[in-house]
Each structure stands twice: as C-alpha cells, then as structure tokens.
Amino acid sequence: MTVSDSLETFAATVAPDPDEVLAEMDDRTEETGFPTVGPAVGGWLQQLAGLVDAERIFEFGSGFGYSAYWFARALPDHGEIVLTEIDADELDDAREYLARGGFDDLAMFEHGDAIDIIDTYEGPFDVVLIDNEKTRYVEAFEAVREKVPVGGVVLADNMTAGPFDFKEIHHLVVEGGDTDNEMARGVADYLDHVREVDDFETTLLPLGEGVAVSRRIR
Template sequence: MHDIDPEEVGRLARALTETDAIIEEMDARTAASGFPTVGPAVGGWLRLLARGVDARRGFEFGSGFGYSAYWLADAFPPDGELVLTEVDADELADAREYLRRGGYADRCRFEHGDALETVEQYDGPFDVVLIDNEKERYPEAFAAVREKVAPGGVVLVDNAVTAGTLDFEAILAHVEGAGDAADAASRGVAELLVTLREAPAFETALLPLGEGVAVARRR
C-alpha cells in the first residue's frame, strides 16, 4: 500500500461511487470555477453514513451551491428535513434549483444567513450534522449543535486535514499536544478535533478521503 498514489485511491473511490447527471453537472461547475466541494468520493460516504443512521433530520453549517446537501438528501425520506445554510443568496438559490431538479427539495429547508445564528432556531435532534463553515468557527459550530445531535447520530467535519491555507503540520502538532496551530483557521480545525476526541459522548475517527472528514458518532 505504501507505493500506491493516494490520488489513484481517490480515483478508485470515485469510480465505485454512484452519481447522476446533476452531480456530474455540479462537478463540472467545480472544475471550471474552482469552488471547493467534497467531491464524489467523499459525497458517496456522506450519503452512505446518512443512510447508516436512517437520517430523518440534518443540519449543514455552510452549504455553498448545495453539493454536499445533494448527496445527503438522497438518503433522507420524503418527509425528512435537511437544513441548508448559506450567507451567499445566489449560491443558496442555485442549491435550491439543483435539489429541486434532483427531486429532493421537498425534504430541504433553505436558510439564508449565518449558520451559527440559524441553528439557534432549531431544537433538534439531528441525525446528521455537517460542519463546513469558516474554519476558525468550527469549535463554535460544534458547541452550538452538540446537544442537538441524536443518540447514534453523526457529526461530519469537512477539511479535517486540509483546505486552502490550512497548515496540516500545525493541525497535527496541535492534536498531538506538540504545539499550537498559529493561524486562526488551522487552530479552529485542530481545536474541534481535540474537542471531539475528548468528548465522552462521541466516538471519532478520520476518513482520509478528499480533504479529510472527521466522523463523530454520538454514543
């Protein structure tokens, strides 16, 4: 395994993942614009994890144009509820249109505004939570939702390894107790990972695909 290129493993993961025409359209948009998404390899895992907990209610901290939500929504029943949050009105409108075309809009709520403010309007419990907002605010996002996660539910943390200017070495050192991440974004990710590891109510593991997804299940 040490001689296998991780990018080739990612290609295999993508090849095993069922997609549709709308996902392919969103992937083409990502390739053309550089807008960050989790990609199909991770998207397939999001969908599978949501199915694994029989998700009926979910909340996203940061939804962009609806890429992650599209994968998650496929696992929700028609009477389920997945809350999307986005500060950019145009991106949220695009998310609504993609999910409408995919037949999933009936199980989604589209909230324009700050995710940390929006989550206060919802009592939970949530079976699935995706944290993918500003990295320096990751600890705040988890603090706002941790008591709203259903027993057996999962918190999914994107960019647990890398994204943009995140410093992986600093994140690793922080988590291992060998130093503090200097920049706010890296420190936010690292602090949340430590919090999840030390939280008795959660069991956490790392999914090393895409830019890294920490998966924390509430006991």
Template sequence: MDETPLPAITEQFARTIAPESDPVIEEMDAKADLEGFPTVGPAVGGWLRLVARMVDADRVFEFGSGFGYSAYWMAPAVGDDGQLVLTEVDADELDEAREFLDRGGFADRATFEHGDAIETVDRYDGPFDVVLIDNEKHRYVEAFEAVRSKVPVGGAVVADNMIAAGPLEFEDVRALLAGDDVDANETSRGIAAYLDRVGGDPAFETGLLPLGEGVAVSVRVE
C-alpha cells in the same frame, strides 16, 4: 488531491465504488471544477449518503452549504418525509442550491436558510441525525457546541477539511494536537481545536475518513 497528504489512489479507488452520480451532480461537479469551488467531491459525497443511510437519518443540518453539493448527495437517503436544512451566507449560492435540488426532485425535503449557520441552528429544535460542519474553519468548535445537544445517540457529526483547506498547514495541526507551541494560522488552529474538542468528548467517538480533504466523523454514543 495531489497537494494533500492523502494518497491519490485512495480517492480514485473510492470513486469507483461510490454510488453513481446523475446528470445534476455531474453538472455540479463541472461547475465546481470550472469555478474552483471547494466541494467535498463525489467520493466523500457518496460516503455522506452512506452515513445518512446507516443512521436512518430523518433530519440533516448543514453548517455551510454552498450551492448544495453535499445536501444533494444526502437527499436520497433522507426520504420524502425527511428534512435537510441548508445554510449559506451567500444568497446567490443558496439560490443555486435551491435550483439544483429542485431539478433533482429533492426541494420538497429541503429548507434553505440564508444567513449565519450558527445563528440559524439556534432556531431549530433537534434531533438532527446527521450534521455536516463545513463553515469557517476557525468556527468549527462554535458550530459543534451549537448543535451538540441536538444530536441523538447514534447520530453523526461530520466535519470536512481536517487535513487540507486553503491555508491549513497539516503539520501545524499535528503539532498543536501534540501540545507543541507553533506559530499556526487561524485555519490550522481552528481545525486542531475542533479535533481536540470532539476527540475529548466522552459522549462521542471520533474517527478520520481519509478521503477528499480529510473528514472527521463523530458518532454520539451516550
């Protein structure tokens, strides 16, 4: 995480107190490292599990699941009768997600949806106790609008990559949120627009978790 504005010591310390991984998670971490695949990492993964436990989550929806890393971390908190909805446009990655969750004993509580997440969520009724937004950064606001009404009071919307994400320029995000007119790229504008949207929504309270690449947590309060 040395290239992000977040201090490395924060990430390292968070990992020491995060829930223990298992052989499947360790394999997923190794795969991500080998392929340069952008997962949330174990510190944020363990924290996602904690969020799911804190809200006593029965149902989770993910906008962008990759090969199932985040879903795997949250799966133990959902319980045998719960539901995790994974969405992914890459069929091969979704197949890998199915295999990993099956090997962990969690496939029975997972639904695997191939296709656009924003189109997929329209087919589902709420409530979703935890929502993870991790799809295309310029579509974060669109994702939030698509799922907002399906999040109950006490539920949480979690969005990754608030501080770092490929071409994202953190200083441009800060400038945009301050109302400055800057020549920002699409990713930076998408993240700034998302933070502005959820931060200004009276039905949600939002804070920033300074782990991984920056995670925004919005809890529905009314």
C-alpha cells in the same frame, strides 16, 4: 495532505454513481475551483446518512448545495435537510440544483449565519455537517450537540487540508506545536475538543480533505 488522485478516483468509482445533476456540479467545481467534498466523500455522506437511517440533517455551510444533494439521496420521502449559506447567490443555486434532483420538498434553505440559524430549530438532527468558518467549528459543535440523538453523527470537513497543509495540522494535533494560521488552529482545537467530549466517539475519514466523524454514544 490530500489523498492521492488515483486513490480518490478509485474511491469515487466504488461509491454510488452520481446522477446528471451531480455530474454538472462536479464540472462546476473543476471549472471554478469552488471547494466541495468531492464525489468520493459525497458517496460516504450518502452512506453515513443511510447507515443511521437519517430523517433530519443540518448543514453549517452549504455552498451551492453539493454535499446536501448527496445527503438528500439517502433521505426518506418525509425527511428534511436544512441548508445554510451566507452567500445568497450560492443558496439560490443550491435551491435550483436540489429542485432539479427532485429534492425540493425535503430541503429548507436558510440565508445567514448557520450558528444563529441552528438556534431557531428544534432537534433532533440525525446527521450534522460542519463546514463553515474553521475558526468557529467548536462553536458550531456546541450549538448543535444537544440536538443530536444517540447514534447520530456530527461530521466536520477540512480536517487534514484546506486553508493549510497536512504538515501544519499534523504539527498541531500530533506534535502539540503552534501556528499563526488561525484556520489550522481552529481545526486543531475542534479535534482536541470532540476527542474530549464523553458523549461522542470520533474517528477520521481520510478521503478528500479529511472528515472527522463523531458519533453520539450516550
């Protein structure tokens, strides 16, 4: 399940205006089909980072830097965002886009497996985005959870759609069913996991392909 095109467009219209670089990135997404969170969710990423007064952000999977660019717009001049990506060409593109937006002094670019990379960083990270392999979402959360301060948030993309459809994830999460789709199973396991973690409170942002928002409460 994805949000209707009209509602998605409405949400994007109400969201902060994209600049020329973001507009170019959106054009790239439309032309190539590369999966990004889109402008409606992008506006929420910027908003959430601002609401928690984020100074440091970490991404598990950054692609060509779309979500990082939205995040960077909310960071103070002394802030930091760590982008991770296994595709070197995409990471190079991310570096170029963020430099063009004037965010190169805020960004760290790491090539490799994000779950290995997070171990090389000390916390705290006020905002974390999990958008790597769906089968490793729980692993990513556990790798970073102690580096998130009280009041910080962990976001996870593709909660309602992606390499599966909404009926399948609904069957798993709501009805307690089963599936052979490892990606859907990974997302369902993630939702089950974060809902059982006492230190975090989780809600769903039903825009784009669904974003789980888990706030550390103690």
